[in-house]
Amino acid sequence: xxxxxxxxxxxxxxxxxxxxxxxxxxxxxxxxxxxxxxxxxxxxxxxxxxxxxxxxxxxxxxxxxxxxxxxxxxxxxxxxxxxxxxxxxxxxxxxxxxxxxxxxxxxxxxxxxxxxxxxxxxxxxxxxxxxxxxxxxxxxxxxxxxxxxxxxxxxxxxxxxxxxxxxxxxxxxxxxxxxxxxxxxxxxxxxxxxxxxxxxxxxxxxxxxxxxxxxxxxxxxxxxxxxxxxxxxxxxxxxxxxxxxxxxxxxxxxxxxxxxxxxxxxxxxxxxxxxxxxxxxxxxxxxxxxxxxxxxxxxxxxxxxxxxxxxxxxxxxxxxxxxxxxxxxxxxxxxxxxxxxxxxxxxxxxxxxxxxxxxxxxxxxxxxxxxxxxxxxxxxxxxxxxxxxxxxxxxxxxxxxxxxxxxxxxxxxxxxxxxxxxxxxxxxxxxxxxxxxxxxxxxxxxxxxxxxxxxxxxxx
Numbered sequence: 471x472x473x474x475x476x477x478x479x480x481x482x483x484x485x486x487x488x489x490x491x492x493x494x495x496x497x498x499x500x501x502x503x504x505x506x507x508x509x510x511x512x513x514x515x516x517x518x519x520x521x522x523x524x525x526x527x528x529x530x531x532x533x534x535x536x537x538x539x540x541x542x543x544x545x546x547x548x549x550x551x552x553x554x555x556x557x558x559x560x561x562x563x564x565x566x567x568x569x570x571x572x573x574x575x576x577x578x579x580x581x582x583x584x585x586x587x588x589x590x591x592x593x594x595x596x597x598x599x600x601x602x603x604x605x606x607x608x609x610x611x612x613x614x615x616x617x618x619x620x621x622x623x624x625x626x627x628x629x630x631x632x633x634x635x636x637x638x639x640x641x642x643x644x645x646x647x648x649x650x651x652x653x654x655x656x657x658x659x660x661x662x663x664x665x666x667x668x669x670x671x672x673x674x675x676x677x678x679x680x681x682x683x684x685x686x687x688x689x690x691x692x693x694x695x696x697x698x699x700x701x702x703x704x705x706x707x708x709x710x711x712x713x714x715x716x717x718x719x720x721x722x723x724x725x726x727x728x729x730x731x732x733x734x735x736x737x738x739x740x741x742x743x744x745x746x747x748x749x750x751x752x753x754x755x756x757x758x759x760x761x762x763x764x765x766x767x768x769x770x771x772x773x774x775x776x777x778x779x780x781x782x783x784x785x786x787x788x789x790x791x792x793x794x795x796x797x798x799x800x801x802x803x804x805x806x807x808x809x810x811x812x813x814x815x816x817x818x819x820x821x822x823x824x825x826x827x828x829x830x831x832x833x834x835x836x837x838x839x840x841x842x843x844x845x846x847x848x849x850x851x852x853x854x855x856x857x858x859x860x861x862x863x864x865x866x867x868x869x870x871x872x873x874x875x876x877x878x879x880x881x882x883x884x885x886x887x888x889x890x891x892x893x894x895x896x897x898x899x900x901x902x903x904x905x906x907x908x909x910x911x912x913x914x915x916x917x918x919x920x921x922x923x924x925x926x927x928x929x930x
Contacts, residue, residue: 471533472501474813475547475609477601478554479505479536480512482519482794484617488551489520490802491810494527497817498810502533506543513538515795522800544601545608549813552601552616556594557925559780565921566590567777573914574760575905578748579776581619582670583873584901586776588880589918591623592892593925595631595884598624602632613816613854615639615809621669621827622842622873626881629829629842637854638827639808640669642744643844647677650742652700653729654691655719656684665846666834666859668870669827670745671753672844673862688742692733695724730769731757739865744844748775753873755904815849822849828856835861841874872900889919889929 474492479485485505492498503520507513517536524532537543544550556562566586567577580586598618605612616625616638628636643665651658661684663677677684699720722728731747735754743750751757751771758773759765766773794800804810808824815822826847830837833845833856846857862870876895883891896902896911906914919926 472498472817473504473547474498474501474549474551475504475506475543475612477506477543477550477552478618479516480507480509481553481555482512482516483790484553485516486519486523486794486802487805487807488553488617488809490523490527491804491807492813493520493524493532494802494804495810495814497814499528499531500533502535504543504547505534505536506538506540508538510538515791518796519794519800522798523802526799527801540601541604541608544604544612547605547609547612549816550601550605550609550612550614551809552598552614552618554594554597554618556590556597557922559777559784562590562593562922562925563777563780565918567774569918569921570902570914572917573906573910575902575914576758576773577776577901578752578758578772578774580752581776582621582745582749583753583876584899585896585914585918587620587623588876588892588895588899589922589926591620591627591880592884593922594618594620594624595627595881596927598628599631602628602634605634606632610634613637613812615812616827617809620877623877623880625827626829626842626877627884630840630881631885635854637812637847638669638842638844639824640745640827640844641807642670642746643672643825644806644808646672646674646742646744648703649700650674650688652703653698653727654688655696655698656687656691664859665744665825665844666862667744667844667866668837668842668873669844670749671870671873672744672825673866674742674744675862689736692736693724696721697724697727697729698722699728725768726770728770731771734769739869740863741866748772752901754869755900758901758905760905812849812854816852816854819851820849823847824849826854826856831856832858834859834867836864836867837862837870838874838878840878842877872898883929887927887929889915892919892929 520534566580614634614636621638625638660680664675665672667673701719729747731751736742811822827844830841830843834843845859848855876898879891879895
């Protein structure tokens with residue numbers, strides 16, 4: 471019996487999307503689904519949910535097992551899906567935001583790039599490398615599918631620190647074009663596109679409709695408006711937030727909508743970026759600045775957005791649990807996650823295309839070969855093959871390089887234990903470097919290391 475192991479199975483909503491897709495796909499209906507989490511309460515909740523889906527949508531054909539022994543959860547797995555969050559909202563996410571705030575360094579999401587992303591990586595990489603060491607013992611040929619942020623740094627650590635085949639998956643790729651065209655009220659039929667770059671900063675390099683370049687119309691509509699809140703698109707992509715959405719699309723003027731940062735980046739650099747404006751506002755030195763508070767209002771930047779979301783999700787969980795955990799009639803509708811399509815193609819020898827985070831083995835010509843890049847990938851005849859994407863426009867490669875050097879140094883720190891690499895990574899971060907002095911950055915790093923305590927290894 472083939473086996474899929476889900477690490478961090480207490481992420482119940484996400485486990486439903488990913489494993490629900492798998493368990494209702496013909497090629498995986500008789501797999502074992504191994505659920506692992508250190509939080510036994512949330513593990514039990516996810517088990518009950520998947521048990522009901524298996525019964526109602528799969529006639530109990532799969533084997534659903536919950537594990538508290540990590541090695542046994544991994545033993546014999548063909549696929550390992552990772553969705554852990556080391557340190558949770560409290561204490562670690564709170565620390566990532568509150569300590570920088572004392573220095574005047576403000577953040578929105580803080581989970582991918584920047585100071586918050588660095589420290590999330592530093593506490594997560596040791597755990598993931600422990601997973602890898604276990605996998606090398608009990609399932610060395612398994613494919614490791616990572617959904618955890620910070621995507622690039624975690625995947626890079628796996629590439630450099632283990633022999634496990636790893637690919638990272640992020641939602642921003644498949645939502646980019648539908649959300650962009652939805653916001654602009656433009657037709658989506660007959661559309662083809664090419665995206666390439668790094669995670670959360672990949673670029674919509676080409677987009678056509680019925681063979682014609684679509685970018686001129688996109689840029690014209692972005693400049694002239696109106697801009698929409700595309701409710702139906704969001705409802706389809708994020709059903710878990712359906713109760714928070716308005717009933718219909720809402721029109722906004724071009725200077726008053728929720729994607730101001732990405733539209734500004736497209737205006738200045740020529741291309742639309744995959745990840746949201748709330749994320750991208752903290753990736754550059756231009757949008758969150760102590761001396762220019764008017765930028766926060768002008769670009770509608772939601773400071774402290776991720777802690778707010780965490781608190782909201784925690785508060786809303788009881789309502790979600792009633793539907794997901796205690797609903798004996800629970801079934802499943804296929805989501806837009808890539809994992810099931812990848813595994814199905816690997817199992818059947820079929821073909822499946824997706825965007826993956828992989829090592830840059832010459833895939834993007836003008837980014838470093840030891841970087842983690844987000845590119846088109848293909849599963850074909852049981853093999854996963856990233857695609858050669860060519861060079862990025864020079865200005866986009868330069869923006870990506872600002873983050874790649876931070877990623878490399880952070881991973882260096884995690885693999886060697888050298889604190890100096892953390893200081894250097896933080897100094898090179900575009901946002902921190904534009905707001906703080908060298909002495910302030912070094913002091914901030916020291917304070918964050920102290921505040922994290924045992925959540926981090928010892929550095930020298």
